[in-house]
Amino acid sequence: MANEQVKFYTVGQVTTLIKTTLENGLPGRLTVRGEISGWKGPHSNGHCYFTLKDEGAVLPCVMWGSNFKKVKFRPENGLAVFATGNIDIYEPQGKYQFYVDKMEPAGVGALQLAFEQMVKRLTAQGLFDEAHKKPLPKYPRRIGVLTSESGAAVDDIKKSIFDRWPCVLCLYPVPVQGEGAAEKIASAIRDVNRRNDKLKLDILIVGRGGGSQEDLWAFNEEVLARAIYDSKIPIISAVGHEEDVTIADLVADVRASTPTKAGVVAVPDAREVLEKLSSAQSRLTGDMKSVIELAEQRLQTICASAAFRNPLLQVRNRQQQLDEMGGNLKELIGDMITGARERLNGYYEQVVRLEPHRLIGRKMVEVNELTSRANAAVSALLGRAGLLLTAQENRLAGLNPRAVLKRGYSITTLKQTGMVLKNASQAQMGDTLVTELAENLIESKVIKK
Amino acid sequence: MAKEEVKNDVGKLTFEQAIKELTAIVGKIEQGEIALGDSLQQYEKGMALIKQCRKILQDAEKRIEKIAEEGKGQQ
Numbered sequence: 001m002a003n004e005q006v007k008f009y010t011v012g013q014v015t016t017l018i019k020t021t022l023e024n025g026l027p028g029r030l031t032v033r034g035e036i037s038g039w040k041g042p043h044s045n046g047h048c049y050f051t052l053k054d055e056g057a058v059l060p061c062v063m064w065g066s067n068f069k070k071v072k073f074r075p076e077n078g079l080a081v082f083a084t085g086n087i088d089i090y091e092p093q094g095k096y097q098f099y100v101d102k103m104e105p106a107g108v109g110a111l112q113l114a115f116e117q118m119v120k121r122l123t124a125q126g127l128f129d130e131a132h133k134k135p136l137p138k139y140p141r142r143i144g145v146l147t148s149e150s151g152a153a154v155d156d157i158k159k160s161i162f163d164r165w166p167c168v169l170c171l172y173p174v175p176v177q178g179e180g181a182a183e184k185i186a187s188a189i190r191d192v193n194r195r196n197d198k199l200k201l202d203i204l205i206v207g208r209g210g211g212s213q214e215d216l217w218a219f220n221e222e223v224l225a226r227a228i229y230d231s232k233i234p235i236i237s238a239v240g241h242e243e244d245v246t247i248a249d250l251v252a253d254v255r256a257s258t259p260t261k262a263g264v265v266a267v268p269d270a271r272e273v274l275e276k277l278s279s280a281q282s283r284l285t286g287d288m289k290s291v292i293e294l295a296e297q298r299l300q301t302i303c304a305s306a307a308f309r310n311p312l313l314q315v316r317n318r319q320q321q322l323d324e325m326g327g328n329l330k331e332l333i334g335d336m337i338t339g340a341r342e343r344l345n346g347y348y349e350q351v352v353r354l355e356p357h358r359l360i361g362r363k364m365v366e367v368n369e370l371t372s373r374a375n376a377a378v379s380a381l382l383g384r385a386g387l388l389l390t391a392q393e394n395r396l397a398g399l400n401p402r403a404v405l406k407r408g409y410s411i412t413t414l415k416q417t418g419m420v421l422k423n424a425s426q427a428q429m430g431d432t433l434v435t436e437l438a439e440n441l442i443e444s445k446v447i448k449k
Numbered sequence: 450m451a452k453e454e455v456k457n458d459v460g461k462l463t464f465e466q467a468i469k470e471l472t473a474i475v476g477k478i479e480q481g482e483i484a485l486g487d488s489l490q491q492y493e494k495g496m497a498l499i500k501q502c503r504k505i506l507q508d509a510e511k512r513i514e515k516i517a518e519e520g521k522g523q524q
Contacts, residue, residue: 137465138465138468139463139464139465139468141463141464141509144516158513162511165509166506166509166510166511167509167511168510168512168513168514169511169512169513169514170513170514170515170516171513171514171515171516172515172516172517173515173517187518188518191518191519192516194519195519199516270506273502273506274503274506277471277499277502277503280471280472280475280495280499281495281496281499283475283479284474284475284478284492284495284496284499285492287475287478287479288478288488288489288492291478291483291485291488292485295485
């Protein structure tokens with residue numbers, strides 16, 4: 001066996017052979033109809049990997065990021081598609097695969113599908129919620145318009161607004177179709193919102209004129225939908241013709257079916273407002289007149305009342321009443337006095353019956369008796385007190401030092417000082433002495449000691 | 450004096466504020482639940498508001514300004 005010259009191929013050779021066979025046997029480009037399964041992608045580099053299958057077979061597929069970017073709808077498992085590309089060998093894994101560069105949904109059109117998918121997805125995310133929609137100011141002063149400078153839409157919008165309402169339109173030119181248009185409109189919306197403390201826009205109108213679904217596609221892109229959703233300034237969408245509905249229309253606060261309808265949606269009609277003002281004026285004047293008339297009527301009614309018709313009568317009536325009351329009063333007081341007098345007489349009789357003078361006589365005798373008894377008692381008391389006093393006086397007299405002098409003693413004092421002498425040394429020779437006797441004094445001189 | 454004040458106040462109002470106030474005044478007078486003196490004052494104010502609204506409308510211009518992305522300069 002080993003010696004036999006068997007022809008063999010390297011792996012590389014056989015792979016090249018298969019490649020050549022495939023290239024010769026298959027059309028260079030082909031479109032395959034199948035159902036997507038095992039969808040993986042897009043990876044970070046944008047490439048997508050999946051298989052197309054039908055009842056009996058599967059075809060491994062690759063779609064490079066550069067091609068996938070152009071696909072508007074979102075491929076998903078189970079979706080039937082037409083995929084166009086070429087079949088080739090993937091040498092590292094020894095398998096053939098379908099290099100897809102274009103993909104179309106097999107049922108509806110790709111854009112229609114993409115639109116439906118977007119509606120479904122953004123609805124689920126709440127971007128179309130009525131609750132999020134902002135009310136438009138009733139009388140806008142500054143309106144921002146985001147549209148192409150060159151299109152007819154800008155004139156339509158301008159005319160539709162200026163026909164109705166004086167205000168300032170701020171035109172912000174943006175591309176409205178083609179690559180990157182959606183991103184540019186979105187960033188313009190964010191830009192205007194950021195600067196609105198200076199721009200002071202009350203409303204933004206985002207729109208363009210009619211066109212094919214591709215032309216309008218920028219208004220179906222998610223990046224624009226999100227910018228509209230996030231805008232703090234209320235947004236009116238005005239895209240395409242009456243029947244065109246875009247994602248921007250669904251997410252905008254208010255939709256104008258076309259640019260020419262933008263004015264009707266955005267601003268009031270100045271003529272109507274002026275009419276309303278006139279009617280307010282006439283109502284106000286009318287109301288004011290009737291208020292005054294009413295007040296006048298009330299005044300007249302009051303003037304017509306009896307009090308104002310004959311004021312003197314009122315006074316007379318009061319006077320009469322007063323007179324009547326005065327008469328009554330006099331009578332009443334007379335009655336009162338008579339009654340009081342009668343009562344007083346009654347009391348007098350009672351008092352007289354009691355014989356007051358006799359009562360007083362009896363009381364006088366009692367008083368006299370009590371007085372003499374009291375006097376006697378006081379005299380006795382005083383007598384006793386006098387005796388006591390004399391006894392004490394006598395006792396006290398015995399204690400007086402002068403009483404001793406009566407018995408022949410005397411008191412000698414130095415005349416100069418009045419000092420009582422108790423010792424001879426207290427006096428000097430020649431000093432004058434005073435000697436107090438029981439009766440009178442004598443003076444003497446010291447001649448010896 | 451009071452009239453001047455009313456005038457000055459009204460002159461500062463935006464269209465929206467003026468309309469709002471005017472509506473309130475008309476309503477109040479219509480209902481007749483207002484004293485005669487007050488209603489005269491309100492009437493005067495209402496008339497001033499109407500004048501102000503007309504003036505705002507007449508003064509308002511139809512003008513186009515062009516704005517560009519920030520950084521690219523403004524007209």
